[in-house]
Amino acid sequence: MDSNYTVLARKYRSQDFASLIGQDVLVKTLTTAINTGRIAHAYIFTGIRGTGKTSTARILAKALNCLSSDGPTATPCGVCENCRAIAAGQHIDVMEIDAASHTGVDNMREILDAVQYRPTNGRYKIYIIDEVHMLSISAFNALLKTLEEPPAHVVFILATTDIRKVPVTILSRCQRFDLVRVPVETLKKHFANIAENEKIELSDAANELLARAADGSVRDGLSLLDQAIAQTGGHVDETAVLNMLKRADRGVVTGLMETILSGDTAAALERVDEIYNNGADLSMLLTDMMEWTHWATRMHPALHAGDSTSAPYTADQRTKIRNINSQITLNTLSRIWQVMVASVAEMQASSNQKQCFDMLIVRLMHIAELPSVAEIINKQTTTQTAPKPSVAPAPKKTEITSATDLAAALQSDKEILLYSYYTTNIEVSEFTPGKIVYFDRGDDTEFEKKLSIWLRNKTGSAWTLDRNIKSEHAQTVTEQKRQEIASDPMVADAMSLFEDAEIVSSTK
Numbered sequence: 001m002d003s004n005y006t007v008l009a010r011k012y013r014s015q016d017f018a019s020l021i022g023q024d025v026l027v028k029t030l031t032t033a034i035n036t037g038r039i040a041h042a043y044i045f046t047g048i049r050g051t052g053k054t055s056t057a058r059i060l061a062k063a064l065n066c067l068s069s070d071g072p073t074a075t076p077c078g079v080c081e082n083c084r085a086i087a088a089g090q091h092i093d094v095m096e097i098d099a100a101s102h103t104g105v106d107n108m109r110e111i112l113d114a115v116q117y118r119p120t121n122g123r124y125k126i127y128i129i130d131e132v133h134m135l136s137i138s139a140f141n142a143l144l145k146t147l148e149e150p151p152a153h154v155v156f157i158l159a160t161t162d163i164r165k166v167p168v169t170i171l172s173r174c175q176r177f178d179l180v181r182v183p184v185e186t187l188k189k190h191f192a193n194i195a196e197n198e199k200i201e202l203s204d205a206a207n208e209l210l211a212r213a214a215d216g217s218v219r220d221g222l223s224l225l226d227q228a229i230a231q232t233g234g235h236v237d238e239t240a241v242l243n244m245l246k247r248a249d250r251g252v253v254t255g256l257m258e259t260i261l262s263g264d265t266a267a268a269l270e271r272v273d274e275i276y277n278n279g280a281d282l283s284m285l286l287t288d289m290m291e292w293t294h295w296a297t298r299m300h301p302a303l304h305a306g307d308s309t310s311a312p313y314t315a316d317q318r319t320k321i322r323n324i325n326s327q328i329t330l331n332t333l334s335r336i337w338q339v340m341v342a343s344v345a346e347m348q349a350s351s352n353q354k355q356c357f358d359m360l361i362v363r364l365m366h367i368a369e370l371p372s373v374a375e376i377i378n379k380q381t382t383t384q385t386a387p388k389p390s391v392a393p394a395p396k397k398t399e400i401t402s403a404t405d406l407a408a409a410l411q412s413d414k415e416i417l418l419y420s421y422y423t424t425n426i427e428v429s430e431f432t433p434g435k436i437v438y439f440d441r442g443d444d445t446e447f448e449k450k451l452s453i454w455l456r457n458k459t460g461s462a463w464t465l466d467r468n469i470k471s472e473h474a475q476t477v478t479e480q481k482r483q484e485i486a487s488d489p490m491v492a493d494a495m496s497l498f499e500d501a502e503i504v505s506s507t508k
C-alpha cells in the first residue's frame with residue numbers, strides 16, 4: 001500500500017445530501033426545510049458512531065453558505081470557495097469544536113463571545129459541536145444562554161452519540177434529527193460500489209460479513225474493508241474476512257450448536273478446541289452462537305413465525321436448523337439464550353476466556369438434556385404412581401387429552417367466558433393432545449386466538465386448532481354431559497317420574 005493511500009471512509013465521505021447513505025428520512029426533511037427557507041438556529045444530530053453525523057453537519061454548513069445560489073440551497077455545488085473550504089474543515093465562519101477536548105467553560109465562553117460578530121465570507125456563522133454531551137454543566141449553561149437569544153446570522157449544529165446526556169433545556173431549543181443504523185443491504189450496496197470503483201475483488205459472502213460486522217456504521221464497515229484490502233492485496237473473499245474478524249463461519253457455528261444440543265460433551269469440547277486453535281475469538285464465537293440461537297428461535301415451528309427469510313444462513317444451514325428445531329423445544333432455546341446472555345459479562349471479566357467458554361459449553365449441554373418444567377409436570381400427572389418429590393410441590397398442571405378435559409381445565413382456571421363459549425358452541429370432531437378439529441356454532445371471531453394462547457400457556461406447547469367450515473354434527477361438551485346424565489339409571493328413573501322434565505344444568 002502506498003503512503004498516499006486515503007482511507008476509504010475519508011475518500012468516500014458523503015459530500016451532499018444525495019450521497020448520504022441510509023438516512024432517507026433525515027435527508028427528505030432537511031432538504032425540504034432548506035428549500036422552503038426554514039432555517040433553524042440550532043440542530044442536533046444523534047445516532048451511533050459512523051452513521052454520518054459529522055458528514056451531515058458539514059453538508060448542512062455547505063448548504064447554508066454555498067455561493068452557487070442567492071440563499072441557502074439543498075444542493076450545495078461542492079466546488080465554490082465556501083464549499084471547498086468547508087469540506088476541508090478550513091472555512092473561517094464554520095467552527096468545528098470537539099466537545100471532548102473543550103469541556104472547560106472558559107473555552108466555551110471564548111468561543112461564544114465571537115458569536116455576535118457577523119460572518120466574514122459566508123451567510124452564516126456556523127458552530128459544529130461534536131460529541132456535545134461531553135460538555136461540562138457550566139459549558140452547557142454558557143451555550144444555553146446563546147441559544148436563548150441567538151443572533152440571526154448564527155446556526156448551531158450539535159452532534160452526539162449519547163442524546164440522554166444532553167440537557168433538556170438545550171434539546172428543547174434544537175431541531176432534532178436521529179440518524180439510524182444503516183441497514184445491512186444498504187451497506188452491502190455501498191461497499192460493492194466502492195469495491196468496483198477501487199477495482200477490488202469483493203465476494204458477496206465477504207461483503208455480507210463486513211456489512212453485518214459494521215453493525216449499522218458506514219465508517220466501521222469501511223475501515224474493516226480497508227483492513228481486508230490491506231491483508232489480501234485486493235482479493236477480499238469470505239475466508240479472508242472470517243480470519244480477519246477472527247470468526248468461525250456460520251456453518252461451523254451451526255455444526256457446533258448441533259453437537260451441543262445432541263448431548264455429546266466430549267465431541268462438543270473437542271470441536272471448541274478445534275475452533276479455538278484455528279484462531280477464532282471466543283467472545284465472537286459466543287456472539288455468533290447467540291445469533292444462531294436467536295434465528296433458531298425465530299424459525300422454531302412452535303412460534304408459527306414462518307421460515308424467516310432474513311436469516312443469514314445458507315439453504316443447507318437452514319435445513320440443519322430445522323432438523324435441530326424438530327428435536328428441541330422453544331423452552332430449551334430460551335434457556336440456552338439466558339445462559340449465553342449471562343456468560344457475556346462472565347467472559348469479559350474472566351482472565352481465561354477458554355476456561356470460561358468450556359464451562360459455558362458444559363452448562364449448555366446440561367440444559368439441552370434437562371426436560372422442561374412443563375415436561376416434568378406432565379410426567380408427574382401421567383405417572384400417578386411415581387413418588388412425589390419431597391421438595392415444594394410443583395404448580396399443578398393438567399394434561400389435556402379430551403374435549404371434556406379441556407372444559408374441566410378451563411373451568412378450574414376460572415376462564416369462565418372461554419369455558420362457557422367452548423362448552424356451548426364448539427363441536428369437537430377430533431381431539432388429540434396438540435390438535436383439535438372442531439366446528440364453531442357461535443360468532444366469536446376471537447375464540448380460536450384466545451383458546452390457542454391459553455392452551456400454549458397451560459401446556460407449554462403450541463396447539464393446532466382446525467376449524468371446520470361445515471358442522472359434522474358432533475356434540476358440544478354441554479350436550480355430551482346432558483346425554484351422560486340422562487343415561488344415568490338413577491336420573492332416568494327420576495325423569496320417568498316427571499313426564500315433562502328436562503335437565504337444565506348439572507354440577508357434575
Ligand SMILES: [Zn+2]
Binds near residue numbers: 083
Ligand atoms: Zn458551493
